[in-house]
Amino acid sequence: MAPMPNPSLSLWASRLRQNQGIRSLMEDLGQVTGHPDEILLGGGNPAHIPEAEEIFAEAFQTLAKDPKLGALLGDYQAPIGNDRFRSLAAEYLSPHLGYDLKKGNIAFFNGSQNAYSYLLNIHSGKMLDGSFKKILLPIVPEYIGYADQSIEADAFLATDPEVIPTGKHRFRYGLNKTKFDLSKVGCVALSRPTNPTGNILSNKDIEWMEERTKKQNLPLLIDLAYGNPFPNLIGSEEPIHYRDGRTLSLSFSKIGLPGVRLGMVVSDPITIETLSSYAAVGNLAVGNLGVYLMDILFRKDILTNLSKNILRPFYDKKRELALSIFESEFKKHGVEYEIHDPLGGFFLWIRFPNMSVTNHKLYHLCKDKRLFIVSGHYFFPGLNSDFSHTQDCIRLTYCRPEEELARGAHILAEIVASHQTKSE
Structure with a gap:
């Protein structure tokens, strides 16, 4: 139930107090009690991988013995990071992103979520010429955390994606080029791999969009x-490179360090300078811990080996295990289902057709059994249509232990089977 209107609040504050998907997701994580029956398949927390955690522990020990520890704990950074760290990041990322980057192309933030709250508002809302520009999400479903980032209401645009069957119980979403309209748009935004589906928009599709965005000088x-260069969970797909007109965001969260809260933006110097103004007002300074850890991980080129030889093999194996577990339970209970091809990331996006309840109700039914999932209806900001997937789909993480995945699959299959009308 939405909270009662409070006349002392701004319109923005009132909107933030409504039922947010990202708030619901993160509060579920915060309300975990540690009860042995809890099954945590909802959040975006990366898996705890011992080999990765050993690397991070060694880096922390190096920091603890470093004479610069006093500066780490006791000194402010610049709003988007000190020049030394920005220059190091530019040098490290240049070969990985296929561009001769300089410090003026780099900004650090307290997580990429924090960076996007600024980026999206730079390019949307009421403009200097009096027009109102929106954020186009070219393919939905899209990341749950974008939806409430804009200060202005009604700032997102989206259209029904193409739904492409790819095999038995499999499909993927495709870019709907016939409805790609930039007439009211201030920027185009997407995640790659896509959170929640694991979709990976091809470089060919991205270049098709760029042909059109460049004509209107749209970023x-x-x-x-979840993409390249780290953690590089993109399967066999081609990596993304930086080029003029693009703004890329990177994160340390999905390599296994979500608690550190370090995000990076790679963009043109004017955008970076504007972000610095936002960061000074909103954050004062970027946190030190993340950039000092980055200094170690980049200088020793640790992330290439971590991504290639530890993270990708681990998540590839977990994906296949999760698919086997869930599909076995679905078939055992006679559940009708479709799974989006999990090309990257570490989520499963599952559609249950012919349900007598919505995915939001399904979320609550699962939660009553201590099974935490994410309702898919949150992932379609800006879509004003009756596209059935908005009510049919859920997102699951497969980062959890095998035993937890198995219990979750059994409970989910039982609940879905009891609320699904079988096709003839």
Whole structure:
């Protein structure tokens, strides 16, 4: 139930107090009690991988013995990071992103979520010429955390994606080029791999969009939280490179350090300078811990090996295990289902057709059994249509232990089977 209107609040504050998907997701994580029956398949927390945690522990020990520890704990950074760290990041990222980057192309933030709250508002809302520009999400479903980032209401645009069957119980979403309209748009934003589906928009599709955005001088924002160069959970797909007109965001969260809260933006110097103004007002300074850890991980080139030889093999194996577990339970209970091809990231996006309840109700039914999932209806900001997937789909993480996945699959299959009308 939405809270009662409070006349002392701004319109923005009132909107933030409504039922937010990202708030619901993160509060579920915060309300976990540690009860042995809890099954945590809802959040975006990366898996705890011992080999990765050993690397991070060694880096922390190096920091603890470093004479610069006093500066780490006791000194402010610049709003988007000190020049030394920005220059190091530019040098490290240049070969990975295929561009001769300089410090003026780099900004650090307290997580990429924090960075996007600024980026999206730079390019949307009421403009200097009096027009109102929106954020186009070219393919939905899209990341749950974008939906409430804009200060202005009704700032997102989206259209029904193409739904492409790819095999038995499999499909993927495709870019709907016939409805790609930039007439009211201030920027185009997407995640690659897409959170929640694991979709990976091809470079060919991205270049098709760029042909059109460049004609109108519109920026293309690409969120690489799960992509290249780290953690590089993109399967066999081609990596993304930086080029003029693109703004890329990177994150340390999905390599296994969500508690550190370090995000990076790679963009043109004017955008970076504007972000610095936002950061000074909103954050004062970027936190030190993340950039000092980055200094170690980049200088020793640790992330290349971590991504290639530890993270990707781990998540590839977990994906296949999760698919086997869930599909076995679905078939055992006679559940009708479709799974989006999990090309990257570490989520499963599952559609249950012919349900007598919505995905939001399904979320609550699962929660009553201590099974935490995410309702898919949150992932379609800006879509004003009766597209059935908005009510049919859920997101699951497969980062959890095998035993937890198995219990979750059994409970989910039982609940869905009891609320699904079978096709003839």
